[in-house]
Amino acid sequence: MSLSTSSFNEENTTKMDTSITIDDQASSKQMVDQAEDRRVFIKITLAIVLGMMVAMGLVRLLLDANGANKQGILGRVLQAQAAIPQIIAEPNDLVMFYGSSMTRAGFSPRKFDRDLKVMGKDITSFNFGFGGLNPYYQELLSRRLAEQFIEQDRKLKLALIEFNPFQATTTRWNRAKFTLDSYITMLSNDAELWQILQQDLSRGIHLFNIKYIRNHVSAEMVTSYYAREIFPPQRGQRFKDDEETVAARRSLGKELNQAFETDYPNYSGEDWYYPWRGAGTIPQERSEKTLAVFDDYYAATQTDAQMKNDRLSRIRSADIEELHFEPFLVESFIGIVKNFQRFSEKVEVVMLPKNSRYIHYTPEAKIRLAQAIKQIEKATGIKIKNHQDIKEVNADMYRDSTHLSRYRGDIAYTDFLLSEYAKVL
Amino acid sequence: MIFNTPIFFWFFCIFILFYGFAFLKQTPKVYLLLVSSLIFYGAWNYSFIPLLVGSGIADYFIAQAIGNASSQRNKKRWLILSLVINLGILATFKYADFAIASVADLLSVLGYQASFTTLSWVLPVGISFYTFQSMSYTIDVYRGDMKPRKGLVEFVAALSFFPQLVAGPILRAKHILPQMHAISMPKWLEAKHGFLLITVGLIKKTGADILAIPAEKAFAAQEALSTLEMWTGVLAFAGQIYGDFSGYTDMAIGLAILLGFNIPLNFRVPYFAKSPVDFWRRWHISLSSWLKDYLYISLGGNRNNNRTRNVFLTMLLGGLWHGAAWTFVAWGAFHGAIITLTHYFANLPIFSRFNNSNALAVSFVKWAMTFYLILIGWVFFRATDINSAITIIGNLHTIGSASVLGANAWTIFIFTTVWILMVHVMDYFVIKSADKLEQKNWQFWLLIIVGQALCLLIGEPSNEFIYFQF
Structure with missing residues (x-):
């Protein structure tokens, strides 16, 4: 009995032991499996995070090595933005001409201030004309100006704002899309990006990523850069100059650079505080010899073929004769004017001279332009001054189909502006 | 959410932390997958989540009904219901405007000037993929190629599985459901x-x-x-x-x-x-x-x-x-x-x-x-x-x-x-x-x-x- 009991107990004990062993084994195997799973996931997580960090580091290195950073891309705009405190601190009354590359080429602050000084008016003016922007980007920049002027309780005596119809077309907008995200991150503040993130999480994260991880350089911008190398946006030039003119152009370009070095052997950009102030020297600051080289240079560059090619490229890039406006850009322009109205004693909206020898609006474009002007005037309460066909600027004063030429067009137009606005300053 | 965007990168990083370290057991993993997939889909347009979930729930229960149906005729009726639901969703969201415009064009060719109003509805992303995927389940059950599976959450999680939700590949239920039922972790x-x-x-x-x-x-x-x-x-x-x-x-x-x-x-x-x-x-x-x-x-x-x-x-x-x-x-x-x-x-x-x-x-x-x-x-x-x-x-x-x-x-x-x-x-x-x-x-x-x-x-x-x- 006892044996039997003992036997029973032994048997049961053995069974229990076996069962415990099996359970232990299963549990131990499960623990080993879980530990193995966890090890794999630690590796996966590390691979994702470290891999991305190293890859991003490589991207930053490559971008920096190619000078693709925000200074390289929007250098002058950012320099101008950074100089706002310096502008606000100027003792004289302030005038700012805000616009596109046409403004940049067409207005000389040095001449403007100099001539006003002769009239007994102490004014410091700034050329805030920037190439490659459109009203959307300009609106963002004007917010930065408004913020700082209002914060310092400073006002512009006069704000001249260029309404450039070519900048507000759908074609222009479509072609600028690859720069959109980079420029937004450069010109917006974090609060504005945060607002975007609240409206569209995906886009907001995308923009913060570009700003803080990609050093403001979006993948779209890089792609576009490389793609343009491989896939040039337009066909070869249609109109050709004779070889003599082409050769002259090349040699005169070099000669002009040498002439500048001769005129200003110790040139330091900071002494002149442009490029951010805008425009460069005036004829009085260049030698007779250099100005003569400029005459030759313009003769070689402002040929009929060059102008016609330039016209075609601008039709392609900005729809300059049909003028199909992008409503969003027109709205953005209205935003610019309203921002300036917040910190300016007087705001004027002007349309710069147009090279009417080469640029001709279609009848439909004229109607569209009139509608856009009406919309802007209604929203801002400001009558746009149309300087497109002023007699003071003639067709020989353009360096291409749209931009006024240096020492000629810019001087003539600045003179015109003086005649118009000196009395209100 | 697109795979090659920063938002997806962060989404996936957060997801993998939960998936690999917090939700270790089968059932919580399935729930996590389902919720994450719906967040992934909702990032595009959350208003279409009910359509995705709804079509999944419908097909899940229809498959059960096909499995339980006593006669071939009843099975067929249930299958037809599944096809009507899935193809109806596709027809409404994807093809209605095309059909309306085509009829208008045809009438115009025949000399009748008819004016129709189109729906102009937004096309739910991935709709063609998930409706086909869902439909294949009921068809497989109807044909006897697979038995209806228990587990509604598993089924909807499989249907909305975010890696393949919006652009495929189109998965077969008999391929994905067993995997969803017993999730096994990958080897290194x-x-x-x-x-x-x-x-x-x-x-x-x-x-x-x-x-x-x-x-x-x-x-x-x-x-x-x-x-x-x-x-x-x-x-x-x-x-x-x-x-x-x-x-x-x-x-x-x-x-x-x-x-x-x-x-x-x-x-x-x-x-x-x-x-x-x-x-x-x-x-x-x-x-x-x-x-x-x-x-x-x-x-x-x-x-x-x-x-x-x-x-x-x-x-x-x-x-x-x-x-x-x-x-x-x-x-x-x-x-x-x-x-x-x-x-x-x-x-x-x-x-x-x-x-x-x-x-x-x-x-x-x-x-x-x-x-x-x-x-x-x-x-x-x-x-x-x-x-x-x-x-x-x-x-x-x-x-x-x-x-x-x-x-x-x-x-x-x-x-x-x-x-x-x-x-x-x-x-x-x-x-x-x-x-x-x-x-x-x-x-x-x-x-x-x-x-x-x-x-x-x-x-x-x-x-x-x-x-x-x-």
Whole structure:
């Protein structure tokens, strides 16, 4: 009995032991499996995070090595933005001409201030004309100006704002899309990006990523850069100059650079505080010899073929004769004017001279332009001054189909502006 | 949310932390997958989540009802209900406006001026994929190919599984449901394969975005192009759509592997195909096999001498699946026609030597003919309308109106050709011998990081994947 009991107990004990062993084994195997799973996931997580960090580091290195950073891309705009405190601190009354590359080429602050000084008016003016922007980007920049002027309780005596119809077309907008995200991150503040993130999480994260991880350089911008190398946006030039003119152009370009070095052997950009102030020297600051080289240079560059090619490229890039406006850009322009109205004693909206020898609006474009002007005037309460066909600027004063030429067009137009606005300053 | 965007990167990082470290047991993992998939889908448009979940719930219970039905007749009724729901969703959201516009056009041709109001509803992203996936479950249960499975949450989690939710591959219930029922974690070597596929996918997508530029130029036809530029544009689109779609699929498969799921191959070097039939065995395999199993066979397959009709109908509807436009119908019809012709010629004794030959020259001719036909097919697929497609095909076969080649025309042509070839070689390598690379640590990670860096450097994340619209 006892044996039997003992036997029973032994048997049961053995069974229990076996069962415990099996359970232990299963549990131990499960623990080993879980530990193995966890090890794999630690590796996966590390691979994702470290891999991305190293890859991003490589991207930053490559971008920096190619000078693709925000200074390289929007250098002058950012320099101008950074100089706002310096502008606000100027003792004289302030005038700012805000616009596109046409403004940049067409207005000389040095001449403007100099001539006003002769009239007994102490004014410091700034050329805030920037190439490659459109009203959307300009609106963002004007917010930065408004913020700082209002914060310092400073006002512009006069704000001249260029309404450039070519900048507000759908074609222009479509072609600028690859720069959109980079420029937004450069010109917006974090609060504005945060607002975007609240409206569209995906886009907001995308923009913060570009700003803080990609050093403001979006993948779209890089792609576009490389793609343009491989896939040039337009066909070869249609109109050709004779070889003599082409050769002259090349040699005169070099000669002009040498002439500048001769005129200003110790040139330091900071002494002149442009490029951010805008425009460069005036004829009085260049030698007779250099100005003569400029005459030759313009003769070689402002040929009929060059102008016609330039016209075609601008039709392609900005729809300059049909003028199909992008409503969003027109709205953005209205935003610019309203921002300036917040910190300016007087705001004027002007349309710069147009090279009417080469640029001709279609009848439909004229109607569209009139509608856009009406919309802007209604929203801002400001009558746009149309300087497109002023007699003071003639067709020989353009360096291409749209931009006024240096020492000629810019001087003539600045003179015109003086005649118009000196009395209100 | 697109795989190659920062938001997806952060989403996936957070997800993997929960998935790998917090939700260790089966049931919580399934719930986590479901919730994450719905967040993923909702990031695009949350208002369509009920449609996705609703169609899944409906098919789950319909499959149960089919399983419990006492007679074949009742089973059929339940199946019809499932088809009506799924095809009804597709018809309403995807094809209603197309049908309305087509009727209006037809009436106009007949001389009646009718004014119809279109719905203009937003097309829910991935609708064609998840409705087909869901439908295959009820059909499989009806046919007795699988038993209805218990577990509603598992079923909806499988249907909405985020790696493949919006652009496939189209998974079969019998493939994904068992995996969802017993999620097994990946081994490290498998995970490495996942990373490789994600990188390969990113590279393909990046290349596709670049090829979009010459493709757009040719198809937009805003300026006169030479014949070479037109061919380059069509070739570029072939490269673009392959890189875009197979790139997305590679990323989907790679991500799924990291989560412990095995998704079948969706592409097998398709442009190396040597006949149109061969092409469809290599291109979008999950769709072509779906169409074969559920449509072609349902129509009767090869039986009763109806093969030609059935092939043609299957391809026509396959074309329509891609989009509600006559261009897609034409693309489907074109493929239907060339497959039918292939079958016809294959049966002619005069071609038997050619068909059975594996000689290099013959293989090359077969490949060249097939690739030419595929390219012509892509013109219908990409063109804005049938007339443009016909004009483009005409331009491809005549000397272009532009006498001067655009800048870099030959460079672009060579770049496009080399890219397509390179992507195929890369794919071939991944299929055949990726495991050898995955054994080598340094070389493997160097390749992954350089590949990812290149894709981060360039690429256009704002460009959505083409197949999202289908």
